Amino acid sequence: xxxxxxxxxxxxxxxxxxxxxxxxxxxxxxxxxxxxxxxxxxxxxxxxxxxxxxxxxxxxxxxxxxxxxxxxxxxxxxxxxxxxxxxxxxxxxxxxxxxxxxxxxxxxxxxxxxxxxxxxxxxxxxxxxxxxxxxxxxxxxxxxxxxxxxxxxxxxxxxxxxxxxxxxxxxxxxxxxxxxxxxxxxxxxxxxxxxxxxxxxxxxxxxxxxxxxxxxxxxxxxxxxxxxxxxxxxxxxxxxxxxxxxxxxxxxxxxxxxxxxxxxxxxxxxxxxxxxxxxxxxxxxxxxxxxxxxxxxxxxxxxxxxxxxxxxxxxxxxxxxxxxxxxxxxxxxxxxxxxxxxxxxxxxxxxxxxxxxxxxxxxxxxxxxxxxxxxxxxxxxxxxxxxxxxxxxxxxxxxxx
Numbered sequence: 001x002x003x004x005x006x007x008x009x010x011x012x013x014x015x016x017x018x019x020x021x022x023x024x025x026x027x028x029x030x031x032x033x034x035x036x037x038x039x040x041x042x043x044x045x046x047x048x049x050x051x052x053x054x055x056x057x058x059x060x061x062x063x064x065x066x067x068x069x070x071x072x073x074x075x076x077x078x079x080x081x082x083x084x085x086x087x088x089x090x091x092x093x094x095x096x097x098x099x100x101x102x103x104x105x106x107x108x109x110x111x112x113x114x115x116x117x118x119x120x121x122x123x124x125x126x127x128x129x130x131x132x133x134x135x136x137x138x139x140x141x142x143x144x145x146x147x148x149x150x151x152x153x154x155x156x157x158x159x160x161x162x163x164x165x166x167x168x169x170x171x172x173x174x175x176x177x178x179x180x181x182x183x184x185x186x187x188x189x190x191x192x193x194x195x196x197x198x199x200x201x202x203x204x205x206x207x208x209x210x211x212x213x214x215x216x217x218x219x220x221x222x223x224x225x226x227x228x229x230x231x232x233x234x235x236x237x238x239x240x241x242x243x244x245x246x247x248x249x250x251x252x253x254x255x256x257x258x259x260x261x262x263x264x265x266x267x268x269x270x271x272x273x274x275x276x277x278x279x280x281x282x283x284x285x286x287x288x289x290x291x292x293x294x295x296x297x298x299x300x301x302x303x304x305x306x307x308x309x310x311x312x313x314x315x316x317x318x319x320x321x322x323x324x325x326x327x328x329x330x331x332x333x334x335x336x337x338x339x340x341x342x343x344x345x346x347x348x349x350x351x352x353x354x355x356x357x358x359x360x361x362x363x364x365x366x367x368x369x370x371x372x373x374x375x376x377x378x379x380x381x382x383x384x385x386x387x388x389x390x391x392x393x394x395x396x397x398x399x400x401x
Contacts, residue, residue: 035391042196042368042383042395043177050186052105056112059179059197060124066175066199067117073171076130082137083126091136092122094228095129095259099235102256105190106202106238113200127200128234132226132260132282148320148364149220150206151354152265152304153328153340154275154291159375160267162275163340164217166196166206166368170358173367175199176206191242194381194397196368202238205262207370209381211400212244213269215372220306222316223261227282230259236280240264246271253278254286261315263304267372269379269399277304279311287311303328320362323352337371344369345389355387372399 045062049055060067070076082088100107114124126133149168155161166176179197183190195208209215218237236256243249246268253264258280267275275291287310292300305321305328327349334340347353351361358365369384371393379399384391 033387033390035386038173038385040385040394042385045177045179045197047179047181048184049181049190050184052109052187052190053112054187055181055183055190056109056114057116058112059181060113060116060118060200062116063177063197063199064117066177067113067119069175070172070199071119071123071127073169075134075169076127079130079133079137080123080126083122083129083133088133088137091226091228092126092129092133095132095230095232096125098229098257098259099231102231103235103239106235109202109238113202117200119200124200128202129232129259130201130234131205131220131262132232135223135226135260148306148318150217150306151324151328151344152217152219152263152277153334153343154265154277154302154304155334155340156274156292156300157335159272159373160275160291161337161340162215162217162265162267162370162372162374163337163344164207164265164370164372165344165355165366166217166370167356167364167366168198170363170365172198173365176367179203191244192400193241195241196370201234203241205234205237206368207372207381208241209372209379209397209399210241210243213379213399214241214243214246214249215267215269215374215379215381215399216240216249217265217370217372219263219265219304221261221263221279221281221308222306222318223282223308224314224316225282227257227259227284230257230282232259233262233280236262237264240266246276250276250278250288253280254288257284258282258286261308261313263308265304267374269374269376272374272376275302275374277302277310279308281308281311281313283313285311285313299333301334320352320356320364323349324354327354337373340371341369341384341388345387347387355389374399 083092114121151165192211195204196206207217
């Protein structure tokens, strides 16, 4: 089932399965920002599945045209082509074999995605090894990283708050969607989830939450190698959104050999005191940082962009991340959700802004902003299609526990 969703509050269960008109949104607000610059809605794909394969098939079928558009993006097409022959094919096959041995359900789900979307299974496998393939595919990431991605702020002041800008190429802007996946009893061991999705990829290299009360966002980072004997970050993220507790999620990230790099931001409605940032790497090193952060730099907030911050491994420098982090650190420390929205909406550095508009040299745009609160018994995810510093949200969903 596919439906364009605009406004959903915590009590709006009756809106499932039909189109909801956009809320009244001002054309301009403080700062002259156009709060209708992007549509104040998101396409929602709702699935009730009996297995991992069935969920993948339904998601693939519902998003087939979006998958085709995603595969046509130049950087995606280049990585898929690299995975089709020579060293790239060997690398892809090795990562797939490791995934099949350790996490076969997600291989089944990738097969479903491919069959539903009408594309070769090997193509969807490559799309779910995208970051790892891009690290080593020509031109090598040692010169410059691919399109850089997201900004996160973790705040543990009172209730924990996680604020995330999902940034990527302009070509992604009109093909993203929100998946709401529920499983029947026959699915056994699969956790219902809601996730912002890249077409053809597993949930989720962006952000989402599950019915167990776990919520997460992800930042790309750029290590200098790929570990052919590890699990891709795209697959690890699928395992994380299936986890039923923070302890399970953290154990998974710290015990699983990673093929590439990523940063996971994690919270749970059962833990009303704090959050975690976890950096994984292909070097066999994983670092877990709780927020509030401990000595020698105690603070109740933490910033993350597209670079390793607490894991001492070789990485490719990213100009945008350096600029975004510097700007965040120059602003007064956040103490409230309003501060988080203002920081993620900041454009003071017109060349390398935090809220991004796709203009050169930073040819990346903010696709969506998500604000999570993990208050016990009242966790929510709120979405902003336009700059959250100035504009209202268009959707709030409860995080089921």
